[in-house]
Amino acid sequence: MSRLSLGTRVARTALGAVGGVAWACALRAWMAELSGPMSQFSWGTFLGVLLPGLVVGAAVGWATTVGADATARERRMLRWCAVAPLAFAVAPLLLPGALVGLLTEGLGGGAVLVALTAVAGGYAFGGGRPTWARVVCGVAVVAICLAGAFTGSMFRPAALALGTPRGAWLAVLDLTLMVVLVAAASIPFRRLTAVRRAARPVVENSRRPALTPSGAGTDPDPRAGA
DSSP: OOOHHHHHHHHHHHHHHHHHHHHHHHEEEHHHHHGGGGGOOOHIIIIIIHHHHHHHHHHHHHHHHOOOOOOHHHHHHHHHHHHHHGGHHHHHHHHHHHHHHHHHTTTTTTHHHHHHHHHHHHHHTTTSSSSHHHHHHHHHHHHHHHHHHHHGGGOGEEEEESSSSSHHHHHHHHHHHHHHHHHHHHHHHHHHHHHHHHHHHHHHHHHSSSOOOTTTOOOTTTTTTT
């Protein structure tokens, strides 16, 4: 893969940021629908929900610009991009009183679960080794996504029950949001895997002993010419 121009990299990063904000807006709409009249919007929504979406989207967009010939600096940046979804857990805690609410009443625990699910899902579906760890993470992520979308409806108001059109729509929105997030979170991991695979033959060749021409460096046979 040839290296992309600066303009292309900026465009992909910006497009990723826009997509991340759109995803965060959809997530906030899901939260509002779930909470009903109790849901309130404030300027904290921009810091706690939309800003993390912008950061994660930009990180994923930038990760798509990194090829197998990545530099050491780009590899380090890819690792940061891989854990970028943790911003969904950290940003809400920066709001006044959020940390106390999390520790005392568990408020905001859903954001932490979303962030951890995204990173675990990105790792699970991002390729690489060890396979057993990816399988464990993948099974856990699939179970969490399905449980949140379908069994979670059991704890919702009757108007949002899974058997109602509105409840079914909410479950579909929940599941598809998580699928999109996990798919996006896997991109940095996939790029890292591609970089490692491209570097592996170089390392193996460097360890392989150099071949000498036939007869070079050997003592002549004293019987030759006898």
